[in-house]
Amino acid sequence: MSSRKEAALAVWQARWKGLSRGWYRYSRNPLHVVGLVVLLLIGLAAGLAPYITPYPEHAGPYTNFREAGLPPSKAHWFGTDRVGRDVFTRVIFGYRFSLLLGIVVLSISVPIGVLFGLIAGYKRGSWIETVLMRVTDIFLSVPPLVLAMAVAAMLTPNLFNAMLAISISWWPWYSRLIYGMTVSLREQYFVRELELTGAGKLQILLREILPNCLGPLLTKVTLDMGFAILMGATLSFVGLGAQPPTPGLGTMVAEGAKRLPAEWWSTIFPALAIVVVILAFNLVGDGLRDVFAEEEV
Amino acid sequence: MERNMESLVQVKGLSVGFRVFEGLLRVLDGISLRIGQGERVGLVGETGCGKTTTVKSILKVLPQPPAVIFGGEVLFRGKDVLRMGRRAVHQLRRSSVAAIFQDPLQALNPVFTVGTQLSDIVRDWAAGTGKRLSKKEIFRRCVEALAQTGMPDPERIMTCYPIQLSGGMRQRVCIAEALVRPVELLLADEPTTNLDVTIQDQILRKLDELVEEKGMSILLITHSLGVVMDLTERVYIMYAGTIVEEGKTEELFTNPKHPYTQGLLKSIPKLTGEGISQGIPGRIPNYLHPPSGCRFHPRCEHVMPICTQQKPPLTESEGVACHLYRGDVR
Amino acid sequence: MKDVVLEVVDLKKYFPTKRGTVKAVDGVSFTVQAGETLGLVGESGSGKTTTAHCIIGLYPPTSGELRFKGQDISRGFERRPLSLRREIRIVFQDPGSSLNPKRHVAQILSVPLKVHRIVGRGERLSKVRELLEMVELPPDDYLYKTPRALGGGEMQMVAIARALATSPSLVVLDEPTSALDVSVQAKIISLLLRLQSELGLTYLFITHDLSLMRNVASRVAIMYLGKLAEIAPTLKFFRSPLHPYTKMLLSSVPVVSPEERALKPEKVVSRGEIPSPVNVPPGCSFHLRCPEKGEACSQLDPTLQEIEEDHFVRCLQFQGPP
Numbered sequence: 001m002s003s004r005k006e007a008a009l010a011v012w013q014a015r016w017k018g019l020s021r022g023w024y025r026y027s028r029n030p031l032h033v034v035g036l037v038v039l040l041l042i043g044l045a046a047g048l049a050p051y052i053t054p055y056p057e058h059a060g061p062y063t064n065f066r067e068a069g070l071p072p073s074k075a076h077w078f079g080t081d082r083v084g085r086d087v088f089t090r091v092i093f094g095y096r097f098s099l100l101l102g103i104v105v106l107s108i109s110v111p112i113g114v115l116f117g118l119i120a121g122y123k124r125g126s127w128i129e130t131v132l133m134r135v136t137d138i139f140l141s142v143p144p145l146v147l148a149m150a151v152a153a154m155l156t157p158n159l160f161n162a163m164l165a166i167s168i169s170w171w172p173w174y175s176r177l178i179y180g181m182t183v184s185l186r187e188q189y190f191v192r193e194l195e196l197t198g199a200g201k202l203q204i205l206l207r208e209i210l211p212n213c214l215g216p217l218l219t220k221v222t223l224d225m226g227f228a229i230l231m232g233a234t235l236s237f238v239g240l241g242a243q244p245p246t247p248g249l250g251t252m253v254a255e256g257a258k259r260l261p262a263e264w265w266s267t268i269f270p271a272l273a274i275v276v277v278i279l280a281f282n283l284v285g286d287g288l289r290d291v292f293a294e295e296e297v
Numbered sequence: 298m299e300r301n302m303e304s305l306v307q308v309k310g311l312s313v314g315f316r317v318f319e320g321l322l323r324v325l326d327g328i329s330l331r332i333g334q335g336e337r338v339g340l341v342g343e344t345g346c347g348k349t350t351t352v353k354s355i356l357k358v359l360p361q362p363p364a365v366i367f368g369g370e371v372l373f374r375g376k377d378v379l380r381m382g383r384r385a386v387h388q389l390r391r392s393s394v395a396a397i398f399q400d401p402l403q404a405l406n407p408v409f410t411v412g413t414q415l416s417d418i419v420r421d422w423a424a425g426t427g428k429r430l431s432k433k434e435i436f437r438r439c440v441e442a443l444a445q446t447g448m449p450d451p452e453r454i455m456t457c458y459p460i461q462l463s464g465g466m467r468q469r470v471c472i473a474e475a476l477v478r479p480v481e482l483l484l485a486d487e488p489t490t491n492l493d494v495t496i497q498d499q500i501l502r503k504l505d506e507l508v509e510e511k512g513m514s515i516l517l518i519t520h521s522l523g524v525v526m527d528l529t530e531r532v533y534i535m536y537a538g539t540i541v542e543e544g545k546t547e548e549l550f551t552n553p554k555h556p557y558t559q560g561l562l563k564s565i566p567k568l569t570g571e572g573i574s575q576g577i578p579g580r581i582p583n584y585l586h587p588p589s590g591c592r593f594h595p596r597c598e599h600v601m602p603i604c605t606q607q608k609p610p611l612t613e614s615e616g617v618a619c620h621l622y623r624g625d626v627r
Numbered sequence: 628m629k630d631v632v633l634e635v636v637d638l639k640k641y642f643p644t645k646r647g648t649v650k651a652v653d654g655v656s657f658t659v660q661a662g663e664t665l666g667l668v669g670e671s672g673s674g675k676t677t678t679a680h681c682i683i684g685l686y687p688p689t690s691g692e693l694r695f696k697g698q699d700i701s702r703g704f705e706r707r708p709l710s711l712r713r714e715i716r717i718v719f720q721d722p723g724s725s726l727n728p729k730r731h732v733a734q735i736l737s738v739p740l741k742v743h744r745i746v747g748r749g750e751r752l753s754k755v756r757e758l759l760e761m762v763e764l765p766p767d768d769y770l771y772k773t774p775r776a777l778g779g780g781e782m783q784m785v786a787i788a789r790a791l792a793t794s795p796s797l798v799v800l801d802e803p804t805s806a807l808d809v810s811v812q813a814k815i816i817s818l819l820l821r822l823q824s825e826l827g828l829t830y831l832f833i834t835h836d837l838s839l840m841r842n843v844a845s846r847v848a849i850m851y852l853g854k855l856a857e858i859a860p861t862l863k864f865f866r867s868p869l870h871p872y873t874k875m876l877l878s879s880v881p882v883v884s885p886e887e888r889a890l891k892p893e894k895v896v897s898r899g900e901i902p903s904p905v906n907v908p909p910g911c912s913f914h915l916r917c918p919e920k921g922e923a924c925s926q927l928d929p930t931l932q933e934i935e936e937d938h939f940v941r942c943l944q945f946q947g948p949p
Contacts, residue, residue: 494881
């Protein structure tokens with residue numbers, strides 16, 4: 001057997017063992033498993049929305065005033081809204097946009113934040129750190145919702161600009177997290193040793209320090225998916241996010257709120273949908289935190 | 298010369314495991330030990346041999362799960378600690394047993410002054426005995442306890458936070474906390490491991506004095522044979538969750554019987570400069586699948602067929618758990 | 628006289644802090660000869676680790692000179708050429724923090740090979756195997772293990788292999804065994820001694836353990852509050868310790884046999900604690916704890932003087948009138 005193959009095999013075996021150990025720790029709390037299952041279901045439903053929802057055409061600018069404002073029934077599980085669209089269908093489609101928003105926001109803000117944090121943490125004490133971290137602090141000092149609202153209001157209000165606005169208020173948190181970890185990791189002897197040996201800075205940052213940050217990073221990303229979705233919904237609620245007739249969860253809550261308390265279903269169900277997805281992300285994030293916590297016993 | 302002492306603590310056949318991802322770690326395998334009234338006993342073993350698990354069992358602070366107690370009992374004055382209710386355990390800890398640990402910074406609360414922490418202990422103890430102490434009286438007792446540990450300027454120290462003290466002083470505070478109330482047993486888990494030798498020497502001498510003066514028992518848990526030699530009269534040697542040898546400290550160290558004890562003593566660098574041995578081959582076993590029979594047999598140079606099959610008991614007469622010393626089986 | 632590998636001349640390292648300047652190392656001079664083991668002994672706060680870190684270049688010295696085989700190296704590692712970094716290597720104290728928990732042994736050992744171009748890409752793995760065999764770890768079992776799966780002793784063996792990967796001539800051992808059990812320590816020490824004689828290594832051994840140095844070092848130096856107190860060949864050092872601090876240290880060492888106890892100086896009771904290096908007492912820095920202090924000790928700071936051949940002591944008792 002070639003040594004390269006042997007190496008790959010050994011590494012995969014170790015990874016598999018690590019994964020199953022991780023699952024063992026994760027599943028010690030049944031709530032974490034519940035969160036994961038709910039999340040998978042939501043993800044699946046959102047992904048397959050056009051195929052599994054009863055009235056996919058209701059996701060768009062559809063009207064049918066004969067069925068407007070119907071309470072929950074067998075035909076319409078969550079009832080219908082004021083123009084006769086099926087709320088259940090729209091909630092599933094709403095998840096689609098929410099998850100998309102979360103993923104886009106994090107894939108913009110995480111890389112920026114990680115890069116800033118790594119460089120600033122490693123260059124501690126130099127002007128680079130000062131510049132990077134003060135920029136971070138400035139962004140952190142403005143309340144994220146206000147910042148996002150300001151940005152969103154400046155641009156045309158739509159889903160894409162909402163994502164951009166949230167990303168701008170989000171990356172500094174990653175910058176802080178990775179900065180803190182890098183600062184403590186670079187004091188560890190293994191980094192010192194690499195520097196003394198003369199290993200390249202890029203090698204040290206990306207292959208030695210970054211892998212040690214991944215656990216907490218993944219935990220935070222998971223928790224933040226929930227918060228990003230919440231912020232997206234908030235922006236939509238105040239009219240700065242997804243515009244009608246796009247079925248944003250926040251937009252639906254806002255629209256339905258005008259008809260409270262009579263047609264409660266068109267508000268309560270989208271609102272509950274938001275609560276459920278955030279709760280699920282939080283549970284999973286909590287579970288991941290347990291997985292990456294330092295070894296006990 | 299057997300001093301016929303009444304037993305204060307008796308651990309009988311204690312077996313403890315931990316449930317983890319890989320399965321069940323069988324750590325303690327039928328530990329038995331005895332601490333007489335006013336006796337100084339040492340428990341020596343290397344990292345991972347189950348010393349701390351033993352102490353935690355005696356104090357009843359083992360978190361279950363993951364720990365699982367399979368059997369055995371821990372008798373304190375004849376009462377089984379493992380079966381005690383919460384109240385009884387609290388009463389035991391506040392008036393009979395005190396403990397000091399390796400890292401005083403973890404044992405002390407960083408947000409309260411030394412004085413507050415000490416007087417809380419006195420007050421709790423007083424509440425347990427039904428006494429009422431005045432503030433002045435409590436203060437006096439605390440200062441006295443600090444002074445007894447050799448702390449310079451105890452009254453000023455009372456107003457200090459742990460972070461303001463050096464490592465040696467913090468350990469003195471911990472000793473004062475342990476001894477500010479009259480207790481019968483002091484559990485000292487690696488009390489001087491983090492300290493410099495000159496400070497270690499001071500602390501050990503102080504402990505020696507105080508234990509003598511108060512007539513209490515002490516169980517000293519450590520990996521340092523020299524420290525045990527200084528402070529104890531009888532010692533248990535622990536290997537991989539079993540007691541392998543027991544005896545009077547001086548005798549045991551001059552004439553070790555168990556191959557593990559012999560290897561351990563040979564590994565210690567000595568001031569006489571006779572060179573360093575190769576250590577003991579192999580490493581401490583995996584508790585998932587501990588070796589059959591004697592747990593030391595895979596590392597033992599005198600291993601016999603019986604060692605792999607039968608666990609040697611700790612004999613009363615010889616004080617060693619090894620088949621080499623059992624005439625009947627050889 | 629043997630070849631001098633390392634020469635330290637009046638080394639000083641100060642750290643400015645908010646509460647004042649910490650004089651971690653304050654005028655230390657010694658030499659290390661080829662093939663010997665110099666034991667640098669001291670308690671926490673004595674400056675022994677700072678000295679070691681200056682030598683490997685972790686920080687540049689505040690003042691003083693460091694010479695390696697005649698070449699001036701008094702600067703930080705960033706400004707040292709790669710060839711020099713290959714020659715001076717270090718094994719750190721805490722094996723848990725000196726190995727990256729996310730990398731396996733083969734990756735850890737490849738880094739110095741790669742950086743210093745010790746072998747070509749194709750031969751790297753076989754060289755790693757060779758290194759593991761050198762430190763008595765069977766390569767097949769250890770190549771792809773991560774540090775978490777290793778015991779403390781095994782981690783330290785990997786760290787030693789990493790230090791030796793570049794075939795250095797001077798290895799700084801910064802308390803390599805202080806976190807380990809005695810039976811493991813014995814194994815590591817005998818490994819280090821074997822490697823030293825096989826590869827002709829020179830060791831600077833930083834430790835707080837005097838009994839260990841009795842068995843390992845060829846010369847012993849004692850540090851107290853950033854200064855050397857005494858330095859002598861091992862046999863002389865233990866036969867006739869002169870400095871009161873050395874005696875106090877020796878009498879504090881816990882021992883297990885009567886033969887050892889007989890070797891300890893009598894009635895030098897340990898007292899007091901090392902003062903903060905921000906407020907070093909005037910005169911001899913040890914005078915507050917010294918059982919043999921005289922009147923002049925609180926005013927005059929003694930210098931290191933040769934009392935007998937190769938035996939240096941820094942104490943007013945042994946110092947003639949100025």
